[in-house]
Amino acid sequence: MQIRVPDQPYASIEAEALVTYVVDKDPKLEGVAGEIDRAMGGKLTSLAESGEITGKALEMVLIHFPQGLAAERLLLVGAGKPGKFAQSDLRKIAGAALRHLKSRGVKNFAFLAREGERSPEAAQAVVEGLIAADFESDKYRSEKKNRAIQSASLAGFDDGLSGNLDDAIERGRIVAESQNFARDLINEPSNRLTPRMLAEKAEQMALESGLGIEVLDEQRIVELKMGALIGVAQGSVEPPRVIVVRYIPETAAAGGPILGLVGKAVTFDTGGISIKPANNMEKMKYDMGGGATMLGAMRALAYLKPKIPVIAVIPATENMPGARAQKPGDVQVAMSGKTIEVINTDAEGRLILAEGITYAKQLGCTHLVDAATLTGAIEVALSNVNVGAFGTPREYLDRFLASASAVGEKMWPMPIDDEYEEMIKSNIADIRNTGSGKGGGAITAAWFLKEFAEDTPWVHLDIAATCWLDDGRPWLAKGPTGVAIRSIIDFALKL
Ligand code: BES
Ligand code: ZN
Ligand code: ZN
Numbered sequence: 001m002q003i004r005v006p007d008q009p010y011a012s013i014e015a016e017a018l019v020t021y022v023v024d025k026d027p028k029l030e031g032v033a034g035e036i037d038r039a040m041g042g043k044l045t046s047l048a049e050s051g052e053i054t055g056k057a058l059e060m061v062l063i064h065f066p067q068g069l070a071a072e073r074l075l076l077v078g079a080g081k082p083g084k085f086a087q088s089d090l091r092k093i094a095g096a097a098l099r100h101l102k103s104r105g106v107k108n109f110a111f112l113a114r115e116g117e118r119s120p121e122a123a124q125a126v127v128e129g130l131i132a133a134d135f136e137s138d139k140y141r142s143e144k145k146n147r148a149i150q151s152a153s154l155a156g157f158d159d160g161l162s163g164n165l166d167d168a169i170e171r172g173r174i175v176a177e178s179q180n181f182a183r184d185l186i187n188e189p190s191n192r193l194t195p196r197m198l199a200e201k202a203e204q205m206a207l208e209s210g211l212g213i214e215v216l217d218e219q220r221i222v223e224l225k226m227g228a229l230i231g232v233a234q235g236s237v238e239p240p241r242v243i244v245v246r247y248i249p250e251t252a253a254a255g256g257p258i259l260g261l262v263g264k265a266v267t268f269d270t271g272g273i274s275i276k277p278a279n280n281m282e283k284m285k286y287d288m289g290g291g292a293t294m295l296g297a298m299r300a301l302a303y304l305k306p307k308i309p310v311i312a313v314i315p316a317t318e319n320m321p322g323a324r325a326q327k328p329g330d331v332q333v334a335m336s337g338k339t340i341e342v343i344n345t346d347a348e349g350r351l352i353l354a355e356g357i358t359y360a361k362q363l364g365c366t367h368l369v370d371a372a373t374l375t376g377a378i379e380v381a382l383s384n385v386n387v388g389a390f391g392t393p394r395e396y397l398d399r400f401l402a403s404a405s406a407v408g409e410k411m412w413p414m415p416i417d418d419e420y421e422e423m424i425k426s427n428i429a430d431i432r433n434t435g436s437g438k439g440g441g442a443i444t445a446a447w448f449l450k451e452f453a454e455d456t457p458w459v460h461l462d463i464a465a466t467c468w469l470d471d472g473r474p475w476l477a478k479g480p481t482g483v484a485i486r487s488i489i490d491f492a493l494k495l
Contacts, residue, residue: 001134001150002150003130003151003153003169004152005154005165005169010110010112010155011039011068011070013070013071013110014071015071015072015110015153016072016073016107016108017071017075017106017110018112019077019094019101019109019110019111019112020032020036020111021076021077021079021114022055022079023055023078023081023085024056025081025082029045029048031114032114032115039067039069040066040068040069043063043067044076047061053076054078055078055080056080057078057079058080058096058474058475059078060076060077060097061075061076062075062100075101077093077097087117088407089408090113090126091126091129091132091475092474094125094126094129094130094133095129095132095133095474096474096475097109098133098149099477100474101149102134102147102148103147106149107148107151108149108153109153110155111153112155113126113155113157119157120158120160120164120165120167122157123154123157124169124175125172125408127154127168127173127176128176128179130152130176131173131176131179131180132475132482134149135180135183137478154169171304175486178296178297179482179486181205181296181299182289182295182480183292183479183480183482185292185295186286186479186482190268190284193285193288194238194267194318195238195241195317198243198267198291199215202243202245202295202314203215205295205299209298211245211246211298212245212246212248213246215241216241218233218241221241225333225335226334226335226355226359227333227355228340228352228354229317231332231351232326232345232348234322234326235319235321235324235326236317236322237320238267238317238320240315240316240317241315241316241317242313242316242359243313243316244311244312244313245295245314246310246312247302247310248309249305249306249307249309251307252308252309257308257367257495258311258363258364258365258366259306259311259368259495260310260313260365260368260369261311261313261360261368261488262290262294262314262315262357263290263293263313263370263372264315264352264373264374265290265314265317266288266317266348267287267317268284268285268318269287269318269346270320270321271319271321271345272321273326273327273328274344274345274346275346283468286373286480287319287349287373289372289373289463289468289480290373290374290463290467291314291315293371293463293467293482293484293485293488295312296485297312297488297489298310300485301489306492306495308495310492313357313359313360315353317348321345326342327342328342328343329341329342331429332351334355335355338430338431338451339426340430340431340432341427341429341433342432342433343432347445349372349373350445350448350449354449354451356370357370357453358452361454366456366457367396367456368456368458369400370449370458370459370460370461371461371488372460372462373462374445374446374460374462374463374464375441375445375464377439377440377445378442378462378465379465380441381414382412382465383465386412386466387409387410387412387483388411388412388414389404389412389413389459389460390414390459390461391413391416391458392450392458396458397413397459398413399495401413403490403491403494406490407486407487407490409484409486409487411461411487414446416447420444423436423437423440424444424447424448424451430451431448431451433448435447445462463483463484466483467483468481
């Protein structure tokens with residue numbers, strides 16, 4: 001999809017559709033909607049009066065052959081209550097408009113911003129929304145739907161200082177294409193994306209974007225004594241990998257912060273000996289979503305160039321019940337020296353992340369963010385609406401949450417009180433890999449990770465319920481979402 005900035009006024013843009021948006025209970029149809037209404041001889045006012053245009057969030061009203069406009073159609077998108085509207089909602093509005101038009105065979109359209117939402121930042125949000133909305137999961141379909149948006153124009157935006165608008169469009173494209181890059185990886189079935197193949201894809205991405213990369217093989221993993229990762233991997237014939245991707249700016253100050261991004265990449269989670277039920281097991285191909293998130297974020301950061309070094313550490317393995325698989329009750333020694341009693345082999349994500357976190361610290365990371373499809377319990381707590389965000393110290397978590405809110409990703413702070421630590425005490429080892437006692441499964445999982453992050457500022461994102469959507473949203477296809485990538489990018493740029 002091409003993104004253009006037209007040089008004529010919106011009324012004379014000859015697109016298949018012109019898109020703009022109206023807030024709820026906006027009887028006067030102010031701003032551009034008011035202008036269009038007047039050009040149409042009050043048609044919109046009468047549609048608002050009859051209740052067809054209400055401005056309710058993501059309501060779509062499509063008008064053909066609008067009088068006074070060169071476009072063939074006018075699409076009015078509801079923007080919801082004016083008090084609730086934020087600039088980040090432009091992503092959803094633009095994305096929902098694109099999907100609405102695409103499903104009707106429209107190939108090009110113009111998106112018209114209202115006054116007040118014409119900054120380069122607003123344009124970036126629109127571009128992100130459009131490109132993420134255009135993603136489809138049709139790689140393995142023989143017959144592709146021949147519906148495609150060829151071009152979208154951004155109308156009405158101010159350039160600020162000259163060139164700002166072009167830069168903003170470019171940034172939006174990089175962010176959303178990186179999100180889509182991660183979504184493509186998440187979609188891959190496990191026979192087409194083993195830990196070795198994931199490492200190859202990471203190498204290719206690093207080469208294309210000018211990032212450093214190093215892939216640790218099983219021999220190196222043994223040398224480093226990553227016992228908790230080896231324990232998970234030993235049930236599979238596919239060898240594990242640890243993928244290390246580096247962004248090191250030349251200007252980085254010695255002794256300054258280094259951000260470590262640790263992502264869980266279980267390319268298939270059967271549960272191991274504590275095997276999962278057959279129902280829905282096919283979905284466990286997306287258990288590498290945390291790793292894909294970090295690769296997507298690194299891809300974007302390679303172009304957006306934060307001031308600080310960023311290192312991604314991605315432990316990758318299958319979790320299989322092979323003849324050599326670890327068994328409930330086994331004790332593994334992690335690279336940090338901590339001993340772990342494996343109560344349930346299906347709680348494998350925290351085992352491999354423990355090694356990723358320790359290794360990231362060993363590489364010099366002073367600040368950590370991890371992302372993982374870690375627990376079913378996070379769905380019980382937050383459903384598929386919010387990412388569960390844990391972290392210490394609280395100010396560090398709050399800085400991360402501020403980034404999430406700035407880029408329109410819903411995340412909710414989860415508790416990590418000392419009382420929960422009791423629940424991961426083992427009878428025979430330093431810690432156990434599941435919580436004893438009832439409930440709090442997402443929290444005890446986070447506590448397990450904290451035992452390895454120790455005093456390093458750390459954020460943990462449990463994306464188990466938000467990384468994949470069974471039902472699409474008006475602005476996003478069903479399947480992989482690429483959630484958390486935008487927040488991580490924003491956070492790295494501001495740290
Ligand atoms: N990969 C799963 C978590 C998951 C569940 C991701 C559903 C996406 C959708 C994880 O490895 C797991 O199996 N966790 C267990 C932990 C339990 C055994 C303590 C869980 O959540 O049931
Ligand atoms: Zn599991
Ligand atoms: Zn898992």
